[in-house]
Amino acid sequence: MDSSHPLASRQRFSFFSLAVQAYRQGKLGDVAAYKSAILGTTAYPEIAETLSRLKTCFPTIDLAALRSLPEGTFGQIYAQHMDECHLTPLEISADIIAALPDQSLGLRYTLLHDVFHVLLG
Numbered sequence: 001m002d003s004s005h006p007l008a009s010r011q012r013f014s015f016f017s018l019a020v021q022a023y024r025q026g027k028l029g030d031v032a033a034y035k036s037a038i039l040g041t042t043a044y045p046e047i048a049e050t051l052s053r054l055k056t057c058f059p060t061i062d063l064a065a066l067r068s069l070p071e072g073t074f075g076q077i078y079a080q081h082m083d084e085c086h087l088t089p090l091e092i093s094a095d096i097i098a099a100l101p102d103q104s105l106g107l108r109y110t111l112l113h114d115v116f117h118v119l120l121g
Contacts, residue, residue: 012038022096029090029110033097036106043105057104058097058111061089078118087114 019034043051051057066079082088090110097107 027091027093029092030096032090032110032113033092033100033103033107036110037100037103039106041103041106041109047105051104051108057108058092060091061111063089074118078115081118082114085114089114 015034015038019031019038022028022030022034042048063079063082066075067083069076069079090113092107092110100107
């Protein structure tokens with residue numbers, strides 16, 4: 001799928017159907033990933049280049065490790081925010097990541113969504 005061309009209606013419907021299935025399975029990270037693909041989220045070329053150099057665009061967020069950080073650090077505050085709001089980090093299935101290779105920005109944003117709430121209030 002070339003990110004410079006809009007998705008065909010049939011492909012959007014397919015992603016929507018897959019998103020519904022993921023929702024029914026409780027895989028909310030996968031739902032958000034399909035939403036990103038349906039909306040055609042793309043990165044500016046310079047951002048896409050930066051993302052391509054990362055070891056992984058899709059970090060695993062370990063709340064237990066973040067909770068153990070010193071009080072007042074960003075990671076500890078993030079974990080506290082997640083706990084207070086009764087949230088868990090979204091996870092995107094490896095097969096979804098592989099199926100949506102041109103969605104690195106949208107997938108990364110999906111995983112880091114709540115980080116922005118902590119940073120921006």
